[in-house]
Each structure stands twice: as C-alpha cells, then as structure tokens.
Amino acid sequence: MGGQIEMLGQTSRETLDGAPEQRGSDSPSSQLDRWMAERLLTVLGRPAVALRLWDGRRISIGQQHGAVEVTFCLHDRGALYRLLNKPTFTFGELYTTGRLTVEGDLVRGLEIVYREILRLDRHAGPVKRFVKRLVAKRPNPNTLSQSRENIHTHYDLGNDFYKLWLDEDYTQYTCAYYPAVEATLEQAQAAKLEHVCRKLALKPGDSVAEAGGGWGGLARYMVRHYGVTVRSYNISKEQVAYARARAEREGLGEAVEYIEDDYRNMRGDYDVFVSVGMLEHVGPDNYRTLGATIDRVLKGDGRGLIHSIGRNFPGRMNEWIESYIFPGAYPPTLREMMEIFEPPGFSIVDIENLRSHYARTLTHWRARYEANLPQVREMFDEDFVRAWYLYLSGSISAFTKGQLQLFQVLFQRPACAALPPTRDHLYREQD
Amino acid sequence: MGGQIEMLGQTSRETLDGAPEQRGSDSPSSQLDRWMAERLLTVLGRPAVALRLWDGRRISIGQQHGAVEVTFCLHDRGALYRLLNKPTFTFGELYTTGRLTVEGDLVRGLEIVYREILRLDRHAGPVKRFVKRLVAKRPNPNTLSQSRENIHTHYDLGNDFYKLWLDEDYTQYTCAYYPAVEATLEQAQAAKLEHVCRKLALKPGDSVAEAGGGWGGLARYMVRHYGVTVRSYNISKEQVAYARARAEREGLGEAVEYIEDDYRNMRGDYDVFVSVGMLEHVGPDNYRTLGATIDRVLKGDGRGLIHSIGRNFPGRMNEWIESYIFPGAYPPTLREMMEIFEPPGFSIVDIENLRSHYARTLTHWRARYEANLPQVREMFDEDFVRAWYLYLSGSISAFTKGQLQLFQVLFQRPACAALPPTRDHLYREQD
Numbered sequence: 001m002g003g004q005i006e007m008l009g010q011t012s013r014e015t016l017d018g019a020p021e022q023r024g025s026d027s028p029s030s031q032l033d034r035w036m037a038e039r040l041l042t043v044l045g046r047p048a049v050a051l052r053l054w055d056g057r058r059i060s061i062g063q064q065h066g067a068v069e070v071t072f073c074l075h076d077r078g079a080l081y082r083l084l085n086k087p088t089f090t091f092g093e094l095y096t097t098g099r100l101t102v103e104g105d106l107v108r109g110l111e112i113v114y115r116e117i118l119r120l121d122r123h124a125g126p127v128k129r130f131v132k133r134l135v136a137k138r139p140n141p142n143t144l145s146q147s148r149e150n151i152h153t154h155y156d157l158g159n160d161f162y163k164l165w166l167d168e169d170y171t172q173y174t175c176a177y178y179p180a181v182e183a184t185l186e187q188a189q190a191a192k193l194e195h196v197c198r199k200l201a202l203k204p205g206d207s208v209a210e211a212g213g214g215w216g217g218l219a220r221y222m223v224r225h226y227g228v229t230v231r232s233y234n235i236s237k238e239q240v241a242y243a244r245a246r247a248e249r250e251g252l253g254e255a256v257e258y259i260e261d262d263y264r265n266m267r268g269d270y271d272v273f274v275s276v277g278m279l280e281h282v283g284p285d286n287y288r289t290l291g292a293t294i295d296r297v298l299k300g301d302g303r304g305l306i307h308s309i310g311r312n313f314p315g316r317m318n319e320w321i322e323s324y325i326f327p328g329a330y331p332p333t334l335r336e337m338m339e340i341f342e343p344p345g346f347s348i349v350d351i352e353n354l355r356s357h358y359a360r361t362l363t364h365w366r367a368r369y370e371a372n373l374p375q376v377r378e379m380f381d382e383d384f385v386r387a388w389y390l391y392l393s394g395s396i397s398a399f400t401k402g403q404l405q406l407f408q409v410l411f412q413r414p415a416c417a418a419l420p421p422t423r424d425h426l427y428r429e430q431d
Numbered sequence: 432m433g434g435q436i437e438m439l440g441q442t443s444r445e446t447l448d449g450a451p452e453q454r455g456s457d458s459p460s461s462q463l464d465r466w467m468a469e470r471l472l473t474v475l476g477r478p479a480v481a482l483r484l485w486d487g488r489r490i491s492i493g494q495q496h497g498a499v500e501v502t503f504c505l506h507d508r509g510a511l512y513r514l515l516n517k518p519t520f521t522f523g524e525l526y527t528t529g530r531l532t533v534e535g536d537l538v539r540g541l542e543i544v545y546r547e548i549l550r551l552d553r554h555a556g557p558v559k560r561f562v563k564r565l566v567a568k569r570p571n572p573n574t575l576s577q578s579r580e581n582i583h584t585h586y587d588l589g590n591d592f593y594k595l596w597l598d599e600d601y602t603q604y605t606c607a608y609y610p611a612v613e614a615t616l617e618q619a620q621a622a623k624l625e626h627v628c629r630k631l632a633l634k635p636g637d638s639v640a641e642a643g644g645g646w647g648g649l650a651r652y653m654v655r656h657y658g659v660t661v662r663s664y665n666i667s668k669e670q671v672a673y674a675r676a677r678a679e680r681e682g683l684g685e686a687v688e689y690i691e692d693d694y695r696n697m698r699g700d701y702d703v704f705v706s707v708g709m710l711e712h713v714g715p716d717n718y719r720t721l722g723a724t725i726d727r728v729l730k731g732d733g734r735g736l737i738h739s740i741g742r743n744f745p746g747r748m749n750e751w752i753e754s755y756i757f758p759g760a761y762p763p764t765l766r767e768m769m770e771i772f773e774p775p776g777f778s779i780v781d782i783e784n785l786r787s788h789y790a791r792t793l794t795h796w797r798a799r800y801e802a803n804l805p806q807v808r809e810m811f812d813e814d815f816v817r818a819w820y821l822y823l824s825g826s827i828s829a830f831t832k833g834q835l836q837l838f839q840v841l842f843q844r845p846a847c848a849a850l851p852p853t854r855d856h857l858y859r860e861q862d
Contacts, residue, residue, distance in 0.1 A: 414833025
C-alpha cells in the first residue's frame, strides 16, 4: 500500500528499513472498526498518537496531552481487534510480525502510550493493586531447571549476536555508567566496572564471589585492575565457555574461575559478593534464598553489591517482553529487594539509581543494532529482528520515563570495616 | 565503699565525675545472689564484662569473646534482681539512679553487651521474629495530640540545655557529615547542611517544604546559600519561637516561614520536600500518611529528601530510651520506609548510610556535654544528668556497632528533571 511504503521511507531511521510483508487485503474499515479504534485510544487515556487503519483511514481523537506526534499503523482488521483485547501484550506480537508499524519515532510513541498506562496503573484502587501484586509475584517459576531454561532462551542466542551491538572490551549486557554524557559505550562500560569496584573498595588479595557473571568482563576487570581473585557463577553454557577461553587467552591464570552452576550452589568463603544484572532473573520467591546464599558464603566482615533493574512500585515486566524476550524476569521494588538483605541482617550502605544511564546505554545498543542489521538478518528471521528492535526501543522509553529503574545496592555486614565513611573516593580522577 | 570510690576515681573521664549516692547497706551477697549474677552473664551470651556486687565481690565467667574490659558495679541486691528480669530496660533506670555504675569505658561496655544482644536477636526463630515485629509496630501512638506531647517531652527541655552541647552555628540535633575525620562539629554540621542541599540540587527560586525543622538551621542555610524560600513545619513550641526570632534577627525576611503545626497539616505546592530527623517520631503506622502528605504538597516534577535513624531489621528503639528519652520514637528499616515512597510512586534516587558519622557526631556531643556538666547540673537533677549521659553513650555504641543506621533517602517524581545523572557534584570542592 502506498501510504505504508511512504511511511517507512520517512522513518527508516526510526523503525526498520525494508517494508514489512503485505498482509491479507481486508475489506475497507467499517464504522464499527473506526469506533473500536477510537475506543482503543480512549482506553489508553487519549494519548497524543493516532492510528492509521489498513485502508488508510486515520483515527485521532481530542488528545488530552499535546498534538499527535506518532502514528501507529494497523495493517489488517485482526490487528485492531487483538490490540483492543490486551494492548500491552499484543503490541509486541503485532509489531514483531509487521502487522503494526510506526510512523514517527518508535521510542517517542512508546513513551507517550506508556506514560498514560503508568498513570492508569498509579491510580488503580487498592483492590486492583492488591490483585496486581499477587499476580505480579508469579512469573515463570525460577526453579533450578527452569532458571537454566529461561537463561538459555535469552543468553545462548549466540555470542556472535551480542558481539554485534555490545561494547567491544567487556561485552557488558547491563547498564553502563556515563561519567559524562559524551562518553562512548566502551568508556561507559569500563566506567561502570570501575564504579562497582570502587564502591566495593576492593583491595589486592580480596576474594570475590560473583553471581551471574555474563561473558566474564567484570571478573576480568577486577582481577586485572584490583589484584583480587574471583570465582564467577553462571548457568549460561555459552557465556561460561566464552569467559573461560578469553581469560585463558589473556593469561589471567588461577585468579579467575568461571563455574557453570546456579548461584544457589555457591560454595566458599569470600570477602566480597557481587552480582550485576542477575537479580532480574532470580524472582521474588527466591530472594530469601539468595540472601541466605550470600549469608553462607560471605565472611563475617564482608561486603557486597547487587545491581539490578527495578521498579517504583510492584508490577511484572511488560508481558510481551516476559513471554518473548526474558522468560522468568521480574524487576523488583527496593522494598521487595529488602527480602534479600533484611533476614541476614546486612546493612545497606549505598543505593544509587542509574535509570538515566540505562536509557543512554540502550540508545547506544540500539544504534549499533541498527547499524548491524544486515548481519542480524543473516542470523535470524525478520520477526526476531523486529522483536529485538522493539525490545530495545521499549526499554529506552521505560528507563527514560521511569517505568523501570536501575538500582545499585551496596551492603555490608555490620562488622565490616572495609568501606570508607564517605563516597568521595568514587569521584576522584583515575590515576 | 572504698572500691566504689576508687572505681569512680579511675574512670572519671568515662562515667560522670562525682560519686553516685550511697544506697542502703544490703547484707553481703549470698551464694544465690552470685549464682544469679553468673546467670545474668550467661543469658547475655557470656560477654567480656564482669559484675561487681554491692559487697565488692567480683563475678566473671569464662568469656566467649576476649578478656574482661569493663566492670558493671551493682550497688544493691535489688539492682541485680531487677536486671535479671529485663536487662535492656532496667539498665537505663539503674544507671540513671546510680544504683549501677561502670568501671572502665561505658561506651565499650555497652558495645560488648549489645553485640551479644544483637547476635541473640539475629538468631531468633521466625515465630519470635514475627511477634517482635508485631510488637515493634506499636510504640506510643503518634496521633496529632500524642505527637505534640511526645515531642514536647524531648525537644522542649529548654533551648539553653541543647545550646550547651550542640553546634553553635546551626543548632543541629541530627547526624553531622564529616568530609574528613578531623572536622570540628561546627564544620561537620555545616557540611551536612551543604550535603543535603547538593543532593536536592537546589536552585534559586525553588520553594521548599520542611517537615520537622528543629531550631531552623537547615531552612536558614538553604535561604542564605541557595536563594530558595522555605516553609518549615514543627510542633515544638520552643523550637519554633527560637527559629522565628533568629531568622528575624538575621534579616531573612519572608524567604523563610516557621509554622507551629504538624506535618499532616502541610499545605501548598513545592518544588522540594525535606525532612531531617523527624521520621523517627512519625511511627510506622503513619508512613502512608506521610507519603500521601508529600504527594499532596509536592509539584508534579518535584524531589525530596528524608534523613532518619534506621535499622537493618525491624525492632523497637531500646525500651529505656523509648520510655525516658524519646517517647514514641521508632527507627525504621528501609523496607518499612518504602511505605512512604511506594504508594505515591516516588522514585528512589540515592540512599546513603551515614552511620559512622553519627557515632562521631555523638562523640562530639558527649564531650561537650561532659565539659558543661556544671551548667547541666544547675538545670536538672542528677538522675537526668546521668540518664542523658547514658543516652549519648549508648547511642555512640549503637551507631558504632551497627545496631542503628542513619539513612539519607533522596527521591523524586518520575517526571523530575532537576537532579543530575551522577553524584559527583556532591563531592566537588566548595567555591
């Protein structure tokens, strides 16, 4: 259809270049269809977006907030009716299969829509909140075997895929830290690792237990820059294989050990516990177990840090992301996170919210992903390509608008004397 | 008794100079008395302390941790038996009335004993914890009228009394911030005020609502150094009168307004909410009300900071302190504090634990208190003098050993854009 192609031409920077497949030639929209489309915009809180139907008809209603900036194009009648039923979930499915495309900035469109959804969520009554809370606690259960399955789905997509758009030096698939807005992704990921090490006040000879070590970048950084020993646990087979090979290649010897096992099976006695980007996959039912695990392996004067996506109030990850991208993932509130720290009597020393840094990190990732689309298309089909693009775009919007947070939580045993009384050492120029 | 006088002579720096009154001349200790004294030490977990009985007999048992450093002297039989019944509560009463005195360092003695109590607490089973939690939630109810009564008891002791041992410039009766260990109390209190203002990223013209403004020091600092306007609420009559007079004397004009009223009655529309050292008096049952109050008075893009004593896991303030020093006070865990922030959907930006700074602040306060004992004695009777000394000493011990924490919690509305993405502005040299 002419309008559609024109649309993609206008916005090739914002959606994906190349037209989505043409869907079945539905009959022109009826009055009922158009009424339903208006209804959808009303339910969503009259956001400043428009809908374009499969026959080119454009629907916009008196917007509550500002002029229309973004148009969502629905390419068949079924897309409209599925969206009416369960908008937040179906959006992802429709976008992925190209039955829904976007005219204008995708991130901006998601921000506008999610601002309204967030507002509706916030003003839900106590009963609705209670039910949401109950429901929210039950994502994919993270038993030992299910955890392995969930993690496999996401992290074993192939190291080559992640290499295309993550930073080159440390392959960090977690929020970076931008000391200055103009930092590159490589600089910001190295700065994140440095920030974590400084918070933990690492010193030569410290023993570190890492839970969820990714491709091994943090462990390598710690060993090389702080002279510590690290034992790093991870249940992603591909990541562990990569991390081991790389550490060997770099001659790190026995200072770092990558173990393919669950955090619950950690053994040993360490000065420091660290976990960057694993908690999202742990699930609130297991927070006490995680706390007990840390309690078991941390020395009587130890300290630790957990870095995780979080939320301001309880709720599940977007259902579509949970189903298609991150099975079993759950971003906790700080209140929920305290289930980890309170029972063992850990003392919270410092919590920093790096939300805006994650929006910037994701913007860098998405730009590289776009730049590498030809290679991604050689690896995966178009549905995957679009799904991943939506996931990155939606995450930018969620961190920009505050639907998601990023918490770094530094904690210690009450008897720990390793951490300095102020935080100014975090902000000194590096030697 | 000779031993007792000798004891006081040895430790005049650590307890109070001047001997406590001689109590009734009880008959010498029996075998039962001595068995009971041993029992007491056993119940307390065999800490490295000894007891000296009223007839001079010294009781110490095989200590679990280190050699005896401190001796607690019990000056009559009744003191022993009261202590056996309810040690944490009775200790304060007996010390206050001089029926219990200390040979050696009082703070050290309290640290040793509390370390054991803390350990016992930590290892309480789930049922005991649950009961403790229930009980812990019911201190003096902080209704509007009861709050006024509770606050009157503590803060209206007379401004002259507090002037004797708080800092001269801002009369801060809250934890200071020591950028360097050698800072004076005056420097550290000014640095605390600066730290709070920087965290809030105040800019000229901002409107600030303060809850629990003490003697008005923070409001004065904000107005003078940051060009903001402050409306400060406080239910302590004496403090408000002092704050008003001082602001007038310093010519701060209409930029600051001190209001004698409860935080629940706050009105207006502000860029910033701040509360330093009030939450301890709010009580967990009122956290939602406090959150709703902040939600009501804070602009849609506002931010705020709450500074409060806290704990690692739920529990009441020491019962003696709660009864005699701070009626209605309750130090929350971070989990409990989230009751304030989560329902209105505030985003936590930064939490800093300044526990060690409070130990240092209290050490400065206690030294000044001791140096000004003659003036304190002109104002109050000896029981008060000793009670206050114990309260300051016990607090040093609690913050040193981690029984108490000090949390500064910076939060914002998700739409707030005032706070910078990193915290390095907190640590720049002042112009």
